[in-house]
Amino acid sequence: MTWVPGATGGGYDLNHLPYGVVVGSDGQARCAVRIGDFAFDLGAAEAAGLILAGDSLRAPNLDAFLALGPAHWSAVRARLTELLGDPAHRAEVEPLLLPLATVANVLAWTVADYVDFYSSENHASNVGQIFRPGQAALLPNWKHLPIGYHGRAGTVVVSGTPVVRPSGQRAAGDFGPCRRLDIEAEVGFVVGVGSTLGEPVPWQRFADHVFGVVLVNDWSARDIQAWEYQPLGPFLGKSFATSVSAWITPLAAFGEQAWTAAPVQDPPVLPYLDDDRRALDLAITVEWNETTVASPPFRTMYWTPAQQLAHLTVNGANLRTGDLFASGTVSGPERDQVGSFLELTWGGKEPVLVKGEERAFLADGDTVVLRARVADIELGVVAGTVFPAQI
């Protein structure tokens, strides 16, 4: 129970405490946790001696705090619970609560490497049917390893950043603004503690390295992607913007009721991927111009984040503080559970009604908001509005 006004019973109650970075009217970036509709200024709190985190929270981003590791994350979380839970601290803490309406969020950490997986069986199968009709929906490797690739870390942007429609090659000799601009609703995992080059990180070590969770919208230019992606994968069709939520929910915020069983895997996987099948039971919603068009269930993902971590490092690749790996588009078995408009409109052939207008892909001015909730934890939203192409 928190003494912070208005916070009790919402998605940002005392058991949540997600981390972000806010900028106020003075233009200074400050580490913060969200409680209700306030950002608790952690930089000021550490400067005042209310919290001890090796001065990591006095930095303009969360990088140093992420690197501290689980023991420090726990200690700071316990202290925050005291400060925001015990009314005895109200007098010293309340002046450091910044109303969210008075601050802007910026990207909370420096993204080191960004890896995007492709771990929803329903999504991969839908895409296979749309692009390779009449053939096997899944490629032969799909059930043996979590397919993934590297994305562009430098174009990961915070929720709310305008998404400028990219231009590019849509076919041979055909250059212009993307005509099939799409979303991908995903869940991302932020690495705090790095690892050593040459040493794989087993799935059991997930919580020793991963700090927390963000929502991700991996904006996709389907026409550019379709023309460019053979044989080395997506490039410019994805690299113009990847939006992440402003607030990182620490793993520690998810109680037992947030977890459920992941799908059974058949055929059996190799030993390094043989995990405990725990799935985070996030219910995602996709809002297109304020119309909820889909509700992807994260529990249906075939490959778990723990398996993704193990796979990502099994060749000896090291982790670094700030690495982000995302789940891939989250799609459930039903048409209204898909995480992309490519699937929702079946390759654009079956438009949907959005506020009375028929839509297949994104129009300039459209806004997409992704939300996700499990138990009483509400992940930070990911919102983005499409701006017209510049060239």
Add this chain to the structure above:
Amino acid sequence: MTWVPGATGGGYDLNHLPYGVVVGSDGQARCAVRIGDFAFDLGAAEAAGLILAGDSLRAPNLDAFLALGPAHWSAVRARLTELLGDPAHRAEVEPLLLPLATVANVLAWTVADYVDFYSSENHASNVGQIFRPGQAALLPNWKHLPIGYHGRAGTVVVSGTPVVRPSGQRAAGDFGPCRRLDIEAEVGFVVGVGSTLGEPVPWQRFADHVFGVVLVNDWSARDIQAWEYQPLGPFLGKSFATSVSAWITPLAAFGEQAWTAAPVQDPPVLPYLDDDRRALDLAITVEWNETTVASPPFRTMYWTPAQQLAHLTVNGANLRTGDLFASGTVSGPERDQVGSFLELTWGGKEPVLVKGEERAFLADGDTVVLRARVADIELGVVAGTVFPAQI
């Protein structure tokens, strides 16, 4: 003409002056330029007031210097030419020359995003024939855009770093050490000045953003890559190590005689890719256990680095200080001009003799050294030795 002993007439003469970071017996990392067989300690030089670069050279890496931009790069280069060229400066400079034998090189800058292209027509055509015999050697998109993808920035390592043989999935249910470990001889371009999200960088602006050139060995696990790469491209088959030379040759070091004409492109390219066809005439050599096995000519690349830069940003993706983009494997038309062992041994079917042993791919203990030279400029070498798999 430099007064530095032994430097005149070698590949690291006064007209070269490549930048790196060295660590001496005190364990401190220092920015340096190479002249002959010495590293000139730029940190100490700036501290002593011999050079002015906004204290950027007193940092433990080149990041801040890279961000300064062309005017500052030129000014520092002019000053270095004075200091190392005019014997009047010998007394104050000579104490800051560290013999290379007394220092170790570390990675000279923080790699932001790493993009790997696929821009040699001979390489793409060879790979096509090896993997898709009987079909068109080039895919339909290849001559319309420089194919590229994002690699793992966090596993870019400096020349000399051991390359541990990766383990991974070689086929369904088949896990173990890579059996087809290969090299890719490439040329990399290091971005100094970033750009703005949403604003493409035209090819004409190449020298406003790119600071210099490194040699690259993009180590590749062909069996892992072959199993994983559909449909999103290479991932673990490439992400275990990418070696770069310790010394970055600034673009300013390449005189007119270093440039030649790039291949004529047919069909014509789109306007944003229609460049001036200038090619850096680097002659690369590939040494496998001290045997020169191939000599790839960089001038044969179909897509130039200026075109790669324009393509990379045409969708609005921004550049950041430290971005690295590499050419892709450099292969000329002849079998002894190829930049990978996959091509040299035609998919492993035609082994070569290396010191009397038949070899198709890399064995543990093998060392590969890449060199490149144009006119009297010798790029920093890229060397790596293969260590046994850990799992």
